[in-house]
Amino acid sequence: MRIDVVTLFPEMFRGFLDGSLLGAAQKSGLLDIRLKNIRDFATGTHRQVDDRPYGGGPGMLLMPGPVVDCVESLCTESDPAETNDLSSSIAMLTPSGRPLTQQVVEELAERRRLILLCGRYEGFDQRICDTLKPDLISVGNYVLSGGEVAAMVIIDAVARLIPGVLGDSRSAVDDSFSGTERLIEGPQYTRPREYRGLRVPDVLLTGDHQRIADWRKAQATHATHGQTNNHTEK
Numbered sequence: 728m729r730i731d732v733v734t735l736f737p738e739m740f741r742g743f744l745d746g747s748l749l750g751a752a753q754k755s756g757l758l759d760i761r762l763k764n765i766r767d768f769a770t771g772t773h774r775q776v777d778d779r780p781y782g783g784g785p786g787m788l789l790m791p792g793p794v795v796d797c798v799e800s801l802c803t804e805s806d807p808a809e810t811n812d813l814s815s816s817i818a819m820l821t822p823s824g825r826p827l828t829q830q831v832v833e834e835l836a837e838r839r840r841l842i843l844l845c846g847r848y849e850g851f852d853q854r855i856c857d858t859l860k861p862d863l864i865s866v867g868n869y870v871l872s873g874g875e876v877a878a879m880v881i882i883d884a885v886a887r888l889i890p891g892v893l894g895d896s897r898s899a900v901d902d903s904f905s906g907t908e909r910l911i912e913g914p915q916y917t918r919p920r921e922y923r924g925l926r927v928p929d930v931l932l933t934g935d936h937q938r939i940a941d942w943r944k945a946q947a948t949h950a951t952h953g954q955t956n957n958h959t960e961k
């Protein structure tokens with residue numbers, strides 16, 4: 728899968744992309760992540776990418792020209808076979824987008840290409856949306872200073888679903904919000920058997936796979952609004 732990130736701050740991605748899972752996925756060719764600096768598409772001596780909103784108001788907005796030109800340059804870099812469906816690959820990070828859920832992550836992971844548009848300042852000039860018709864995605868009902876962290880959330884969540892990226896592909900299937908039931912995973916334990924008087928539940932030590940599976944299923948809970956499991960003792 729190829730992911731292009733359109734951003735004013737490509738340097739924010741360095742440590743993140745070199746990290747263990749994503750670094751290995753890129754080295755093995757499962758993921759091809761490229762960073763495109765919007766500033767490279769700015770014109771004029773000041774290489775301006777933002778300006779004040781018409782009608783007044785605080786802050787600055789990203790101007791349409793540099794952002795649209797940047798994305799269109801990615802289209803010309805593509806195989807002709809890919810160019811046709813490229814518009815369906817564009818995702819704009821914005822608080823007004825549809826909420827990112829595991830289901831949306833699964834949908835994004837199906838695509839061969841993903842172009843992530845990171846906003847800054849007060850956001851995007853509306854004509855960027857009108858021209859590119861991106862999929863609008865929000866990572867939650869709060870406001871970040873820029874789309875970069877939101878893009879990292881998407882890259883991380885999507886990468887886990889690409890076959891071969893996780894050491895054990897069962898991990899992604901068993902994870903919270905996944906599978907047909909989309910349950911939240913129950914508590915997990917590792918060594919030691921007892922820690923500060925807290926013992927690992929006996930069932931996990933039986934070696935009886937069916938009983939363990941039944942116990943785990945009973946511990947998993949249905950996702951509800953603002954849910955947490957708050958498992959304490961079992």
Ligand code: SAM
Nearest residue numbers: 820821846849850865866867870871873874877
């Ligand atoms: N004025 C905008 C508003 O009220 O919706 C907020 C702009 S925010 C300071 C700057 C950029 O951060 C946005 O253009 C977007 O790319 C990104 N951003 C902020 N919060 C986000 C969220 N919850 N989900 C996705 N992107 C977000």
